[in-house]
Amino acid sequence: MNTSEMSIPNAGLSVQKGFAESVKSILEAKYDHTPRAFVHTYGCQGNVSDSERIKGMLHEMGYVFTDSPEDADLVLFNTCAVREHAEDRVFGNVGALKNIKENRRDMIIALCGCMMQQPRISDKIKRSYPYVNLVFGTFAFPRLPEMLYRVLQGKRVFEVAEEKGKIVEGLPTYRDRAFKSWLPIMYGCDNFCSYCIVPYVRGRERSRRPEDILAEAKQLIADGAKDITLLGQNVNSYGKGLDIDINFAKLLKMINDLPGNFVLRFMTSHPKDCSKELLDTMAECEKVERHLHLPFQSGNNRVLREMNRRYTAQEYIALTDYAKSVMPDIAITSDVIVGFPGETYEEFQDTLRLIERVQFTSLYTFIYSRREGTVAAKMPDEVTHREKAEWMRELLDLQESIAAVRTAGYVGETKKVLVEEWDGKGILVGRTNDNITIQFPGDESLIGTFQNVKVTEALSWIVKGELQGE
Ligand code: SAM
Ligand code: SF4
Numbered sequence: 001m002n003t004s005e006m007s008i009p010n011a012g013l014s015v016q017k018g019f020a021e022s023v024k025s026i027l028e029a030k031y032d033h034t035p036r037a038f039v040h041t042y043g044c045q046g047n048v049s050d051s052e053r054i055k056g057m058l059h060e061m062g063y064v065f066t067d068s069p070e071d072a073d074l075v076l077f078n079t080c081a082v083r084e085h086a087e088d089r090v091f092g093n094v095g096a097l098k099n100i101k102e103n104r105r106d107m108i109i110a111l112c113g114c115m116m117q118q119p120r121i122s123d124k125i126k127r128s129y130p131y132v133n134l135v136f137g138t139f140a141f142p143r144l145p146e147m148l149y150r151v152l153q154g155k156r157v158f159e160v161a162e163e164k165g166k167i168v169e170g171l172p173t174y175r176d177r178a179f180k181s182w183l184p185i186m187y188g189c190d191n192f193c194s195y196c197i198v199p200y201v202r203g204r205e206r207s208r209r210p211e212d213i214l215a216e217a218k219q220l221i222a223d224g225a226k227d228i229t230l231l232g233q234n235v236n237s238y239g240k241g242l243d244i245d246i247n248f249a250k251l252l253k254m255i256n257d258l259p260g261n262f263v264l265r266f267m268t269s270h271p272k273d274c275s276k277e278l279l280d281t282m283a284e285c286e287k288v289e290r291h292l293h294l295p296f297q298s299g300n301n302r303v304l305r306e307m308n309r310r311y312t313a314q315e316y317i318a319l320t321d322y323a324k325s326v327m328p329d330i331a332i333t334s335d336v337i338v339g340f341p342g343e344t345y346e347e348f349q350d351t352l353r354l355i356e357r358v359q360f361t362s363l364y365t366f367i368y369s370r371r372e373g374t375v376a377a378k379m380p381d382e383v384t385h386r387e388k389a390e391w392m393r394e395l396l397d398l399q400e401s402i403a404a405v406r407t408a409g410y411v412g413e414t415k416k417v418l419v420e421e422w423d424g425k426g427i428l429v430g431r432t433n434d435n436i437t438i439q440f441p442g443d444e445s446l447i448g449t450f451q452n453v454k455v456t457e458a459l460s461w462i463v464k465g466e467l468q469g470e
Contacts, residue, residue, distance in 0.1 A: 013170050016057075019145035024062040026152050030106075031073065037063040038072035042090060043080025045231055045267070046202075047113055049182040050141060051078045054112070056172030057144045065174075070100055074108045079115035081197045083369035087115055094129060101131050108151055110134035112141060117201040120372065122160045135160065138202055142168040164203060169212050178224040179448035180420065185213050185251065186232035191270065193297075194308045194375035195340060195368060198233060207238050210246055214254060221260040226448060227418050230255070230266040236273035249281040256285035261450070263418065263433065267293040268335075271319055272310040279319075283326040290327050291361075291435045294320065295335035299354030300347040303340050308375070313354050320358050331361035331434030338395060339368045339388030341379035348391050352398055361406060361435060362461070363399050367392055400460050407436065407458035414454045414468055419446045428467075437462040 027035045037058050041051040054076065055065065069075045075097060080086040094111065101107050109132045115121050117137035125132050133151045137160040140147070150157050167187060175181060186207040189199045213230075220228055230252070232238060238248035248266075256264055264287045269278075271294055282288050298304050299313045323330050336351060355363070367388050370377050417430035417438055428442040430453070439462060440453050452468040 013142075013168070016143060016145045017060075019149045020057065020061050023145055023148050023152060024060075026149075027062050030152075035063050035073045036066040036071060037074040037076060038066050038069045039076045039078065040069075040093075041078045042086050043078075043082060043114065045182050045229065046184070046187075046233070047078050047080060049184050049231055050113065050138070052173045052175050052182065053171045054078065054141055054144060055174035059174045060172050061145060061148065069097065072107065074110065076110040076112065079111060079113040081114040081118060081121075081201050081371070083366065084371075085369065087121070090115060094125075094132065098129075098131055108133050108148075110136075110148075110151075112136045112138075114138055114197070114201040116160055117162075118197075118373070119160065122158055126156075126158060133157070137161070139163040139166070142171055162203060167206055167208055169208070175223075177420075177448070179226040179418070181220045181225040181228050182231050183213065183216060183220065183228050184208065184231045185235060185248075186238055189233035190237075191234060192308060192375070194306060194379075195337065195371065197371040197374060200373055202233070205234065205237065205240065207232075207240065207242050209242065210244070210251055210254065213251065214258070217255050217258055221258060221262055224448070226262050226450065228255070228262055228264050230264070232266075233268060234270040234273060235266050236269050236275065236278060247277075249275065249278045252278070252288060253281055253285060256287045262287060264288045265291060269294050271296065271316050274319055276322060279323050279326055282323075289433045289435070290330045291333065291433070292320075292323055292330055293333045293335075294323075295364075296354060296358075297335060297337050298340060298343070298347075298351055300343070300350035303343050303347055303350075306342065306376075306379070307337075307340060313350065317354065317357055329434060331436070332358060333362050333364070333435060334358075334360050335364045335366065336395070337366050337368050338392045339381075339383055339385075341368065341370075341376055341381035343368075343383065345391065352395060355395065355398055355402070359402055359406070360399065362403060363395075365392060365395060365399075404458070404460040407460065407463050409458075410436070410455040410463055411458050412455065414452050415465070417451050417453045417465075419449055419451055422447055438465050439463075440465040440467050442467050 039051055039055055041047050066072050079090045097109055116135050122135050125135055134147055135158045140159040147157050147159055188203040188205045190205040192199050235248050238251055239246040296316050297307055301312045320332055415432040417432055419428050419430045421429040422444040426441055427439055430438050432438055438453055453465040454468050455463045455465045457464040
């Protein structure tokens, strides 16, 4: 590989393929075994999807995957920056690698993803973690072969510059489970919710072309996908900036109409852009699951304004009422933040009222975490973490009682279930079409198939059942 190619920024796929071949040959000469990589992903499904591309490239370079960092020649963490807790865990886990590397000097340690896209973090890694070989941000990962090549030449590589507006198609993908697939339809976010770091580390919103998405969907179905989730930070604004007449509802219908025995989900929807057209399309499409993940974040209008969410609690409720009117069996799930700066206990009560009113199937709950560089980080925040944790307990108790009533109503019903896991002792775990986890006795060979399961017992978050067959 000639060295002038190494300095080409955003080198194209064919150049990367060349680097991948060189890396493969270097690894073959370096090790007396097949090189092993340990890849750990923190955070959301967007990161899981990026890791599938990263693993695809590593696989192309000759790596196989191991579950144990001690056993790995390459350890890679794909990191999350959404909350401080996630960042602390990464620092803890990187710290723990130091001891392993002391006995394994040629181990390569790589860190990538949202956390690394922040200069204060990558600078800290550069200064304080000299045993980390490679750091790259969210925009650089398609150039992994080139970066790894440079590491194998003995360099320490840091690639965290922003590369605006680029979508790289055609990367190889490695999926652990063929039957359950993530399919990114867009990247980045333009919403700038005042608490959120995502727009800063993932860049501006950009949509993939529908023909590229459809080609990937067809390939997934051919490879055995049974459950496809379309991914984006705000899927409802899909298509913005493309030079063709397309929106998310149209894309959903196009994928729904592909032949095959699969179900379709999507996340995340932003209430300000979730249209009646989309809800009507969902209702019409037989492969789209009756599940809407629609984060509300707060039930108080002043807090929603400060969060820059651009809808009111009343508009949110009207939207969910409409969804229930066109799909009476719909499961609505959501994200909620407790203890946004300046939020009072009285305002938090509005969040509880909204939860009571909408009757969510389940909630992802977060205590507000201050993110440097966001608008909310400058707002005074006087409520203690301890008080916020007490508010959270109240919220969780309410949601648990709502979920318990809902799941109790399932007893005696037969549900279509995609079987996802086996516990090794005869119990299968699956998900119903409205996103409830169900456990039932059965055989490992059923993983990845659809089965009818009769619900026999309801716990608050999950249900138990008996297999009825296909
Ligand atoms: N794009 C999605 C949306 O608009 O709802 C969500 C993406 S974000 C990665 C997932 C969730 O993390 C958000 O819905 C929010 O509830 C939570 N979150 C984001 N920033 C947060 C922060 N600073 N503190 C606590 N939770 C946060
Ligand atoms: Fe963050 Fe808001 Fe964008 Fe979701 S929509 S990723 S919460 S800025």
